Amino acid sequence: MTTIQQADFIQSIADALQFISYYHPKDYIQSLAAAYEREQSPAAKDAMAQILYNSRLCAQGHRPICQDTGSVVVFLRIGMGVRWDAELDLAGMINEGVRRAYTDPDNILRASMVSDPLGSRRNTGDNTPAVVHVELVAGDKVEVRLAAKGGGSENKARFTVLNPSASLVDWVLETVPSLGAGWCPPGMLGIGVGGNAEKAMLLAKEALLGPIDIQQLQARGPVNRLEELRLELYAKVNALGIGAQGLGGLTTVLDVKIRDFPTHAASLPVALIPNCAATRHIEFELDGAGPAQLSPPSLDDWPDIRWAPSPEAIRVDLDHLGPDDIAAWRPGDRLLLSGKLLTGRDAAHKRIQDLLAHGEPLPEGVDFSNRFIYYVGPVDPVGDEVVGPAGPTTATRMDRFTEMMLGQTGLIGMIGKAERGPAAIAAIKQHGAVYLMAVGGAAFLVSQAIRGSRLIAFEDLGMEAIREFEVVDMPVTVAVDSRGESIHQSGPAQWRIRVEDMG
Structure with a gap:
């Protein structure tokens, strides 16, 4: 009989979460590097280069690949011959491991879990609790499969019950374009088929834990x-032309993984969950001999790609910018921003909305006149960092506030990731504003451009507080220009045609 010690189990969970925060799986890196070599879209190729270079920096510096360090999901297969020497229950041990990992002073990870989801939505402070799935199996070992799933990709999970005679392929090809780019492609699609509603979702999530092996499958x-x-x-999802970050290109997915399960004769439950560019998962086994031993990958596994700003990039002084200046920018233009900008996400926008609705002034120091806002929830800094990894969050969540911000605060520009919806684009066009896109999955690289950070307002919101960043050569791309033209509409449309022509 195998005995698992509480301390070993907790340490294994904590070590694994730290490990996956800064090491991409080798299969992902190699697959993305191959896609980079094949890519013909300049915008998509640049985005891939940023993701790959960011990955190398994180592996070297042991800092998070993405500022959204995910919610923790654990799949356990526990042998029935296992005995536990523990005072805590299973969930308690896992949550203690999560707590230790996310509060590690050498590599603080962002706490994103909130309690009372329909009420106060108070941050739990340590990213607990984890979501745990347990299966009892024959044997005397504990198999652990663990993932840290970011909100941008998790929010794009989809479920349906098809008619048994319907086409799974057709449903996927209708669904993927509707996801937008908030899941930060290129990544993976996990698809679960069968069982019932909850089983299909679990199958899709588990599918994402498998290795990327589509090239080997193509070969054999x-x-x-x-x-x-x-x-x-x-083949058909990549033929949609969505491309890296939704900018248009040859590669949208690096693999499609499918798991199935028997189902009712009248049903065909189907779930789809994408995995983002910050793919984070690991598996290990405990046999009572101590905590898991995790072997760091070799930096030789990373391609020798060093991202640098394009010589064609336009340098922009944020401190001396007005509507006439931004009117000259066009979708796809690459910019390097220097100067001061403000930050804010959902919670900050909601507070601003409430203040304006009640005729109250904005907090001291919050002046958006002729300024930009960056949608970001950064990781806390360590050592001599000004700020931790600080990549963009999904901009569409702020669409409902866009008219208010542009019409009532003097704001002229926004920075985030992914596309904007019709209402936001209409507001951008009406007010002659712009929306710029930073690369999701390149958070540590982006943070290198941030040279100063100070808290301005709403300190209690933690990572969602309003801060003022001082940046130097922060790389962004014009996604929606002042005329309301969007690269997330034109880019994929153009590349869909090009892919068809190439076929």
């Missing part, structure tokens, strides 16, 4: 219907 050929579907969906 499919041996069953699921492998045929994987190849078909991989």
Whole structure:
């Protein structure tokens, strides 16, 4: 009989979460590097280069790949011959491991979990609790599969119950374009088929824990219907032309993973969950001999890609900028921003909305006149850092506030990731503003451009407080110009045609 010690289990969970915060899986890096070499879209290629270079920096510096260090999901297969020497229950041990990992002073990870989700939405402060799934199996070992899933990709999870005679492929090809780019492609699609509603979702989530092996499958050929579907969906989803970060290009997904389960004769439950560019997962086994031993990858596994700003990039002085200046920018223009900008996300926007609705002034120091706001919730700094990894958050969550911000505060520009919706684009056009896009999945790289940070307002909101950043050559791309033209509409449309022509 195997005995698992509480201390070993907790340490294994904590070590694994730290490990995946700064090490991409080797299969992801190699697959993305191959996609980078194939890519023909300049915008998508630049985005991939930023992601790959950011990954190397994080592996070297042991800092998070993305500022959203995820909610923790744990799949356990516990052998029935296992005995526990523990005072805490299973969830308690896992949550203690999460707590230690996310508050590690050498590599603080952002706490994103909030309690009372329909009420106060108070941050739990240590990213607990984890979501835990347990299966009792034969044997005397504990198998742990662990992931840290970011909100941008998790928010794009989809579920449906198809007619048994309906086409899974058709549903996926209708669904993926509707996801937008908030899930930070290129990544993976996990698809669960069968069982019932909750089983299909679990299958999709578990599918994402598998290795990227679509190239090996292409080389040897499919041996069953699921492998045929994987190849078909991989080709057809990439033919949509969505591309890296939704900018248009040849690669939207690096792999499509499918898991199935028997289902009711009248049903065909289907779930789809994407994984983002900050793919974070690991698996290990405990046999009573101590905590898990995790082997760091070699930096030789990373491609020798050093991202640098394009010579064609336009340098912008944020401190001396007005509507006439931004009117000259066009979708796809690459900019390097220097100067001061403000930050803010959902919670800060809601407070601003409430203040304006009640005729109250904004907090001292919050002046958006002719300024930009960066949608970001950074990681806390360590050592001599000004700020921790500080990549963009999904801009569409701020769409409902865009008219208010542009019409009532004097704001002229916004920075985030992914596309903007019709209402936000209409407001941008009406007010002659712009929306700029930073690369999701390159948070540590972006943070290198931030040379100063000070708290301005709403300190109690933690990572969602309003701060003033001073930046030097912060790389962004014009996503929506002052005329309301969006690269997230034009880019994929152009590349869809190009892919068809190439085929």
